[in-house]
Amino acid sequence: TVGTDxxxxxxxxxxxxxxxxxxxxxxxxxxxxxxxxxxxxTGFAFCSHDRLQELFEISDVIVTHGGPATITEAxxxxxxxxVVPRDPTRGEHVDNHQQLFSRRLxxxxxxxxxxxxxxxxxxxxxxxxxxxxxxxxxxxxxGVFKVGAVAEQLASLxxxxxxxx
Numbered sequence: 001t002v003g004t005d006x007x008x009x010x011x012x013x014x015x016x017x018x019x020x021x022x023x024x025x026x027x028x029x030x031x032x033x034x035x036x037x038x039x040x041x042t043g044f045a046f047c048s049h050d051r052l053q054e055l056f057e058i059s060d061v062i063v064t065h066g067g068p069a070t071i072t073e074a075x076x077x078x079x080x081x082x083v084v085p086r087d088p089t090r091g092e093h094v095d096n097h098q099q100l101f102s103r104r105l106x107x108x109x110x111x112x113x114x115x116x117x118x119x120x121x122x123x124x125x126x127x128x129x130x131x132x133x134x135x136x137x138x139x140x141x142x143g144v145f146k147v148g149a150v151a152e153q154l155a156s157l158x159x160x161x162x163x164x165x
Contacts (some may be wrong), residue, residue: 001031003016003067004046008035009092012084016063016121017041028054061127063120066098071111078132082123083111 002009013035020028020041028041031052037043047055053073056062062074066085073083085102086092106113112127114120 001052001062001064001070002035002068003031004033005065005067005086006034007086007092007094008107009033009086010035011087011090011092012063012065013038015084015117018117019121019124027042029059061124063124066102067099071105075110080127080130081111082114082120082127084114084120092136107129 013032016030017038017040030041030043032043043135056077062079064070065080083102085098088095105111112123114123
């Protein structure tokens with residue numbers, strides 16, 4: 001899932017469809033938002049929160065952008081999410097808050113941080129073998145999510161401000 005941000009995240013779409021083209025026995029669902037639609041796998045732009053929860057529930061592997069809410073939801077359902085943070089130098093976001101947040105979670109062992117396609121492919125295979133563990137997000141320091149939520153709010157305000165100019 002690339003989330004709902006208005007910036008395209010075609011890099012992650014390409015990686016996901018490359019994976020989908022390599023595996024015939026996987027049902028690869030790709031939420032592409034405002035990015036281009038994938039040519040491999042099953043793509044959909046947006047869905048309801050309930051539908052996203054259903055997909056997370058039945059999925060073996062969750063790949064997501066560096067959004068705190070999505071990471072939290074995946075963790076709550078027992079997943080170790082593969083996180084690909086958006087890169088502002090590629091026009092994928094307004095600033096580097098997703099990179100900073102995701103790297104912090106990766107260093108803490110909370111997520112599988114991925115920043116290139118080779119690591120992405122290896123992570124999908126590795127995570128697919130991990131057992132799901134139902135857990136709360138209590139193992140993640142609350143401050144981590146507070147920082148992530150504030151960063152998302154600030155980025156949203158900056159986006160609205162720049163559109164109103």
